Amino acid sequence: MRLKVKVKDYDLGISIIxxxxxxxxxxxxxxxKLLEKRLIFDSYLPQLNTMGYTYVEMHHLKINTLFHGKEKVIIKSDRVELTLTQKLPEEGRKAGQLLLDYSQLVNVIDKFKDEEIDPEKVYGTVFYIQQEKQQYLVRYEEHGFEFYHFKLQYQNAFKDEDRFPFLILELKTKDELSKSELKWIRTIxxxxxxxKNPIIHLEVSKLNxxxxxxxxxxxxxxxxxIGRFTRTKTALEANGKLPSYVQLNQKNSIGFVNLDQLERIVKQQ
Known part of the structure; x- marks a missing residue:
């Protein structure tokens, strides 16, 4: 991964590497690496933040998870601003996407939207999904699905604004697609x-x-x-609980999980 890093030290000036x-x-x-080259200093680290992450939350994240399909990421504090830039050639981006099979995703989105009854009641709902050891928070909004790492981004998923999921599956109408998006959608x-047209916001080199x-x-x-709750006429909203799907030891359960239970798990990390 090739990065251009612009270091803007508010006292020492600007360096680019x-x-x-x-x-x-x-x-x-x-x-x-930046510390080794003395472009930043240890005292700068604790106050660094980016996209809602504190230094403690972000320092062990993989760099590529910060891009969300963007070319630039800014990490800053009151002493320094780091601008990370990664650019991929358009040819490489398209070639990488065309090699993938999107049929399963297209089919499940088509079925999901066809079965929607009253979507406005679902928008803003956060779901807890566990698949054995993998845990996610999935937020459904009018624009599509937002995916959050359970332990690393727990609080982020519940914000009313300025949320920064590690991946966004945006769903657009045909009229909302840009010319380049429309051209690409026609390939899948x-x-x-x-x-129903899926646009995935993730660093393309990591999409597999x-x-x-x-x-x-x-x-x-x-x-x-949603289907289970609809059939049983159960509201998705419940005080202190999240609707959940848990697969553990190859057994599935659908229902609610208590927020205080999830918060205890997060604090144990």
Missing amino acids: KLDVPEESTVSFLLG MYPSKDR QGILDELSTLVHRVMVV
């Missing part, structure tokens, strides 16, 4: 006039078949939860 870092590098690894499906399949599964889990 280009770094090649391994694909799985963490924010801590990057900051270590016939563009829908309804809000496993992530696509996981997305399909998570959307399906949310659909199953």
Whole structure:
């Protein structure tokens, strides 16, 4: 992964450096490189933040999870501002996407939207999804699905604004698609006039078949939860609880999970 890092030290001025870092590098690894080159100092670290993450929350995150399909990420404090830039050639981006099979994701979105009865009652709902050891919070909004790491982004998922999920599955109508998006959508499906056209916001170099399949599964889990609650005439909102789908030891359960239980788990990390 090639990064351009602009370091704006409010006392010492601006420095720009280009770094090649391994694909799985963490924010801590990057900051270590900047410390080695004396572009930042240890005293700067505790106050650093980005997109709602504190230093404690972000330093062990993989750098690529911060981009969300964007080219730039800003990490800052009251003493320094770091601007990370990563650019991928358009040809490489399209080629990488075309090699993937989107059919499962397209089908589950189509089924999900077809089965929606009263979506406005669901918008803003946060779902707890557990698949064995993998835990997620999935927030459903009019624009689509927002995916959060359970332990690392727990509080982020509940904000009314300025949320920064690690991945967004945006659903657009045909009229909302840009020209480039429309051209790309036509490579995976016939563009829908309804809000069914999937646009994935994630660093493209990290998008692979496993992530696509996981997305399909998570959307399906949310659909199953909504379907169960609808059939039993149970409201998705419950004081101190989240609607949930838990798969543990190959057994599935659908219902509610207590927020205080989830908060205890988060604090144990």
